[in-house]
Amino acid sequence: MLTNSHHPDAATQVEMFRRMALLKANDERSRKVVTAGRLAIPYYSYRGQEVIPAAMSVNLTDQDYLCTIYRGIHDVIAKGTPLKAVWAEIAGRVNGTCKGKGGPMHLTYPSKGVMVTTGIVGSSMPIANGLAWAAQLSGDGRVAVATFGDGASNIGAFHESLNLASVWKLPVIFLCSNNRWGEHTAYGKTTPVARISDRAAAYGMAGIHVDGNDPLAMYAAAREAVERARAGEGPTLIEAMTFRFHGHVFGDADRYMDKAEKAKWVAADPYPAFRARLIAEGLASEETLAGFEADAEAQLDEAVEYALGAEFPGLEELSTDVFGEAA
Amino acid sequence: MSDTLLAEKPAEKTAKPITVLEALNQALADAMAEDDTILVLGEDVADPEEGGVTGVTRGLSTRFGDKRVRSTPISEQAIIGAAIGASLAGYKPVAEIMLMNFTTVAMDMIVNHAAKLRYMSGGQTNVPIVIRTMTGAGFSTGGQHADFLEAWFAHTAGIKVVIPSNSADAYGLMRSAIDDPDPVLFVENMPNYWTPYPRFDPGHRVPIGKARVAAEGSDITIVSYARMMNEAQGAAARLAESGISVELIDLRTIAPWDQETVLASVAKTGRCLVVHEAVVPFGVGAEIAAVVSEKLFGKLKAPVGRVGAPFNPVPFSKPLEDAHIPNAARIADAALALVKGHSN
Numbered sequence A: 001m002l003t004n005s006h007h008p009d010a011a012t013q014v015e016m017f018r019r020m021a022l023l024k025a026n027d028e029r030s031r032k033v034v035t036a037g038r039l040a041i042p043y044y045s046y047r048g049q050e051v052i053p054a055a056m057s058v059n060l061t062d063q064d065y066l067c068t069i070y071r072g073i074h075d076v077i078a079k080g081t082p083l084k085a086v087w088a089e090i091a092g093r094v095n096g097t098c099k100g101k102g103g104p105m106h107l108t109y110p111s112k113g114v115m116v117t118t119g120i121v122g123s124s125m126p127i128a129n130g131l132a133w134a135a136q137l138s139g140d141g142r143v144a145v146a147t148f149g150d151g152a153s154n155i156g157a158f159h160e161s162l163n164l165a166s167v168w169k170l171p172v173i174f175l176c177s178n179n180r181w182g183e184h185t186a187y188g189k190t191t192p193v194a195r196i197s198d199r200a201a202a203y204g205m206a207g208i209h210v211d212g213n214d215p216l217a218m219y220a221a222a223r224e225a226v227e228r229a230r231a232g233e234g235p236t237l238i239e240a241m242t243f244r245f246h247g248h249v250f251g252d253a254d255r256y257m258d259k260a261e262k263a264k265w266v267a268a269d270p271y272p273a274f275r276a277r278l279i280a281e282g283l284a285s286e287e288t289l290a291g292f293e294a295d296a297e298a299q300l301d302e303a304v305e306y307a308l309g310a311e312f313p314g315l316e317e318l319s320t321d322v323f324g325e326a327a
Numbered sequence B: 001m002s003d004t005l006l007a008e009k010p011a012e013k014t015a016k017p018i019t020v021l022e023a024l025n026q027a028l029a030d031a032m033a034e035d036d037t038i039l040v041l042g043e044d045v046a047d048p049e050e051g052g053v054t055g056v057t058r059g060l061s062t063r064f065g066d067k068r069v070r071s072t073p074i075s076e077q078a079i080i081g082a083a084i085g086a087s088l089a090g091y092k093p094v095a096e097i098m099l100m101n102f103t104t105v106a107m108d109m110i111v112n113h114a115a116k117l118r119y120m121s122g123g124q125t126n127v128p129i130v131i132r133t134m135t136g137a138g139f140s141t142g143g144q145h146a147d148f149l150e151a152w153f154a155h156t157a158g159i160k161v162v163i164p165s166n167s168a169d170a171y172g173l174m175r176s177a178i179d180d181p182d183p184v185l186f187v188e189n190m191p192n193y194w195t196p197y198p199r200f201d202p203g204h205r206v207p208i209g210k211a212r213v214a215a216e217g218s219d220i221t222i223v224s225y226a227r228m229m230n231e232a233q234g235a236a237a238r239l240a241e242s243g244i245s246v247e248l249i250d251l252r253t254i255a256p257w258d259q260e261t262v263l264a265s266v267a268k269t270g271r272c273l274v275v276h277e278a279v280v281p282f283g284v285g286a287e288i289a290a291v292v293s294e295k296l297f298g299k300l301k302a303p304v305g306r307v308g309a310p311f312n313p314v315p316f317s318k319p320l321e322d323a324h325i326p327n328a329a330r331i332a333d334a335a336l337a338l339v340k341g342h343s344n
């Protein structure tokens, strides 16, 4: 149910687009840099899924917490992590967010609320609960967001987390990007319910099924969940329908993907559609949007060169940060 | 009612002994009274649920409130995940996993997250949680409720493992574990819970990573921990009757273990026997034996020996279970073989 407060104003829509432009350009640049052999990393493209982090992040503050996954660089950047630090990290450089010790699957940036990026399917959720529990105890109004894929909704941690969050009424949002694929296996072969959001009912929790490629609908869903969390009314499961345009991991030829289905989703790419609508409705000019795109490219030029030209961590870093200093 | 509120009894130093269980309850209560970021969570831990299956957390929710002491669903991943998340936001949770065998259900959270978030974040985040768990054979619970799995965790960089053998160490190690900036797996040996041991001073602390020389001796060093310390003590008494002098070391911390104390002792005695309740293959004894052999190769009068459970699950039937658990007689025999085998 769209209410007025759930409708983003013009400035917010334009800001969502600006973030999408950065995310899309970042994904394209990542694939380019890997293809060119300048960087050898496991890369999980999120191309096609940009609306979801853009719409969620404009509803969050730097104080709100995020636990994301290997396919989550868009979440990390949308949350405000500086591009140069992200690139230095994925290049394994000492000036990366984690001194090069985390890499693309383990980005952390607490000053923007990016607390965990995990490579274990389903594991963002139990930890987001704990962050939400801390917010609840402190009464500081923060919310925690756990992002994950549709495949993750079949792992035990998903079910344990939703249950605990609901009985403890935690200010947490479980944000599932349903891109129809879990690695190489199609949704229908692994998941017996038509909608993951229906699983919320089993935990007495609000469930929202939304078109994650529709910026207005996605904004409304995120807004509703954030308001519920901040009001102390407990968690929300959002299932955002989307599609990834590339294979599971970069280099996978996606032969397992249905060609017609893929073509349909790519034709409906939310990025140009949103761009065209902003202009058609007079919310932004072509120049403004092109300016965002040019700015994203310029930021990436700088970030990539900064990262690839930076130092690797010294070998003394091998054995630091295993333990802290006892008090 | 008042006798269930262990937490409200002052830890005065009297002749009256204190059980391990009471010492743990006292440690949690004292720590929570000093620092209100300390939280307790786990199945049944709050007072309406009787303060845990064995009562270690009894009295805490009544005293500190149900916000800080929370009973959880039966969801081991969710319990450890919540502890990790809250710790990332500045709290110090003490999470109970009812039995050590159930840590297997939460292995991802413990091994991939708690132990590694500091390292993977380049030191930006840390996980100062304590995971309390109980174990130990002797209750005829069969194969899934009594394993010692400390070697699994000791093999993972980023998590510390402590196992007290008596009340003072239980108290002192728990206080150190709560203060520690990293995740600590705190293993409680259930058959030892109700054993009374001497009291300790208020404010007592046992540093993590420091072993204790429980008895000095000259012929052989026996390294042990948890309830096996009692059996090792029994073995030392028997050996003394045969004129063999045992130096007995209580490891107290499994990871990181106190190499300095163990090596100094073995350098003196020339012989080493490691004793634990866990099965022998790939166990803590293997690591200690390897390090002692590497560092003291020329000085050893005998190969390093190991006593532990045989390589089978904990059996149910009483005679089998008794045969599974190492005891004073087996330890004494093994020590005797090491001393005799190479000194005549």
Ligand SMILES: Cc1ncc(C[n+]2csc(CCOP(=O)(O)OP(=O)(O)O)c2C)c(N)n1
Pocket (backbone or CB within 6 Å): A071, A119, A120, A121, A148, A149, A150, A151, A152, A153, A179, A181, A182, A183, A248
């Ligand atoms: C516990 C676990 N099992 C298996 C894997 C291997 N794996 C990595 S990604 C993935 C597919 C996950 O799909 P989904 O949750 O839908 O997220 P998506 O990649 O589509 O964003 C699998 C099986 C893993 N990382 N963790």
